[in-house]
Each structure stands twice: as C-alpha cells, then as structure tokens.
Amino acid sequence: MNTSFIKYHSHLLTILFFTLGAVITCTFNLGDLKPSSEFDYLDALGEGGMTLMTLVWIGFILISRPAGKVTNWLFSGLILMNISMLLDFIDEFVIYPQNSAWLTAIESLPAPVGMVIMSIALYHWYQEQMTINAQLRRTERFYRDHSLTDFITGLYSAKYMKKQIKHQLLYSKKTKQPFTMMMIDIRQFDQFNRQYGHQQGDILLREIGQVITMNIRDQDLACRYASDRFVVLLPNTTTTFAETFAWHIENSLANLAFKVGSDQQANYQKITLCSKEFDGSQSDYQVLELMSQQMDSTKKQNNKHHNKQVA
Structure with a gap:
C-alpha cells in the first residue's frame, strides 16, 4: 500500500489525535463508569464498529489523497461523524450526572453537520474527478495520435x-x-x-x-x-x-x-x-x-x- 501522501497531513493527524483524546478525556472526567451488569455489549459492538470504520475511512483519505480543500472537507465531515459515534459508544459504558447531561443531548449533533460537509466534499470530489478524467482523455488522445510519430524528429x-x-x-x-x-x-x-x-x-x-x-x-x-x-x-x-x-x-x-x-x-x-x-x-x-x-x-x-x- 502506497502511503506517500500521509506525510502531507501531519496537521490533520494532530487534529485527529487531539480530538479523540479530548472527547475520551472529557467524557470519562465528567461521567462515571457503569456497573458491568448494565453494559449492553451488542449495542457497544455495533456502535464501536461504526466508530472504528469512520477512523478507517479517515485513514484511507489521508493515505490516498494529496493535501487540499477537498481532502480537508472530507476529513472534517468524517471526524464530526466520528465524534458522534464515539460519544454513542462511550455512553454504553459511562453514566453522566445531571449537570453533565448536556453531553447526551448534543452527542448526535456533530453527525448531521458532518454529513452535510461530507456531501459538499463528495460533490467537489466528483468535480475534481471529472476534471482529471477530461485531462486523461486529452492525454490519451495526444498519445494515441502521436503514437504515429517519431518522438525525436516529429516525423x-x-x-x-x-x-x-x-x-x-x-x-x-x-x-x-x-x-x-x-x-x-x-x-x-x-x-x-x-x-x-x-x-x-x-x-x-x-x-x-x-x-x-x-x-x-x-x-x-x-x-x-x-x-x-x-x-x-x-x-x-x-x-x-x-x-x-x-x-x-x-x-x-x-x-x-x-x-x-x-x-x-x-x-x-x-x-x-x-x-x-x-x-x-x-x-x-x-x-x-x-x-x-x-x-x-x-x-x-x-x-x-x-x-x-x-x-
């Protein structure tokens, strides 16, 4: 697997690790661990799987795309979705006191915002791909036409x-x-x-x-x-x-x-x-x-x- 693009995204990796660390630290500081008898392992498995998959998607974006506006939007949308999924996952193990119940109220908000940003990012990715395809077709025509000519002399x-x-x-x-x-x-x-x-x-x-x-x-x-x-x-x-x-x-x-x-x-x-x-x-x-x-x-x-x- 080619990971040559990852070196251009050190700032995004910093944001990712900082965000994950901040969410995990904040939730466990504000809440208390539930008794193991109250754990819903099936829900935890589903929500944990979705949280992990969004991290995998972020990873693929960072190793397969150059730095730029579309990459930043894709990253932003996915990390907002990941925050909501991570909060849902942690909810299966943590209970919050009344003065911290706002975390439960807002945990679903980042996901729809992230989806909107992802939709905009995918549209621009589509436009970007159309431009690349047009350039490839022009290049293909160039080489197809110029395969009839000698590169050195032009004859x-x-x-x-x-x-x-x-x-x-x-x-x-x-x-x-x-x-x-x-x-x-x-x-x-x-x-x-x-x-x-x-x-x-x-x-x-x-x-x-x-x-x-x-x-x-x-x-x-x-x-x-x-x-x-x-x-x-x-x-x-x-x-x-x-x-x-x-x-x-x-x-x-x-x-x-x-x-x-x-x-x-x-x-x-x-x-x-x-x-x-x-x-x-x-x-x-x-x-x-x-x-x-x-x-x-x-x-x-x-x-x-x-x-x-x-x-």
Whole structure:
C-alpha cells in the first residue's frame, strides 16, 4: 500500500489525535463508569464498529489523497461523524450526572453537520474527478495520435509509413498511377554519436527531419525509418519528377551547418539518397526491401567512386 501522501497531513493527524483524546478525556472526567451488569455489549459492538470504520475511512483519505480543500472537507465531515459515534459508544459504558447531561443531548449533533460537509466534499470530489478524467482523455488522445510519430524528429513513424504504403499500393494498382519512394541515409552517424553524444545526435536528427519536411509537398509523407535513415513517400510521382525533390533535399542538407552546443565550428553532414518508382504490383514488404537493397547498392557505388578519387 502506497502511503506517500500521509506525510502531507501531519496537521490533520494532530487534529485527529487531539480530538479523540479530548472527547475520551472529557467524557470519562465528567461521567462515571457503569456497573458491568448494565453494559449492553451488542449495542457497544455495533456502535464501536461504526466508530472504528469512520477512523478507517479517515485513514484511507489521508493515505490516498494529496493535501487540499477537498481532502480537508472530507476529513472534517468524517471526524464530526466520528465524534458522534464515539460519544454513542462511550455512553454504553459511562453514566453522566445531571449537570453533565448536556453531553447526551448534543452527542448526535456533530453527525448531521458532518454529513452535510461530507456531501459538499463528495460533490467537489466528483468535480475534481471529472476534471482529471477530461485531462486523461486529452492525454490519451495526444498519445494515441502521436503514437504515429517519431518522438525525436516529429516525423511519422515507420509503423505508420508501412500502413500508408499499403494504402498507396492499392491506390496505384487501381488508378494505374505510379508513386516513388525516396530513402535518405546519414553517413557516419554512429561516429557523430560517439564523438558528440546521443543527445546531440537526436538534435541533429530533428533538424534533418525539418529540412526534409521543408523540401517536400503537403501530400508527401516523410518518416524516420531507422536510427539514421529516413523514407519519403511521393504519391502520383515518377522517378524523374522525384529527382527534383532529391536535388533540393541533398543541397539543403549539404548546407545544414550544425553546431554542437557552444562550438562555433559547424558540422556538415553527408547523406546517401536513392529513389525508386513503384506501380502497385508489389507488397509493402517488397517495397521497403527493394528500397533497402537500392540504398546498399548506392552506398557501394559511392564508396567505389570515393576510393577511385583517393587513389
């Protein structure tokens, strides 16, 4: 059982123990103990059980709720009810002289006052719960909607992209309109992470995602496909037309002057980009597999070209 809230209610605990002590001390000082033959043990059991249960309720309130107005009202209502029940319970064992008979007359008064306060407290508790539920629904909608996006880059997730590729394949097969997939790979991103740390790597990925988004159309869809790899879906687009977007993205990323922290020296990232046209006859798995194969082939060609230049 989590009792972490109890430390915030030390003042209420002080009031509780003081009140119980004062009631018990006052009644036994003013009254005399009845002979045991006059004890009604059945009534004592019932009234003592109700007194104990109100104390249990107070305990649950104090360990399960933070400090605040509603908690204070719940506590106040329950402690007033407890006073009446405690006085009823003590009456089974104590008899009061004539000059202290007022205790018997007023012992039932705290209970109805406590019930009124409890009713007000429960209403406000209900309002509080409605507010919390509304916040939870908004949070749930936020996470449900944003489960489709990558937390780091803000682009769509690979899971969402795969669903959209399925829809696009069906659409292209039906309309005979091709679409193009573009894959972008950041070169030596692992080395960047090792040198500058994953936090800076996440910032770099977010900025690259923004650059990609700025260089595609509203109907196009960009996602972070893997740690250092991005995929762009270009509906109703041929490879020839997609080359224009590829050129803009390559040039924009080549001129992305990324600075780590307060370092004035800019880091320029190199990328590998490839694109391929599809007509709807493939599956979503085949589309992504073919794109990965083309990326591997493009990277090998770039490495061969680089090695020839170095030689």
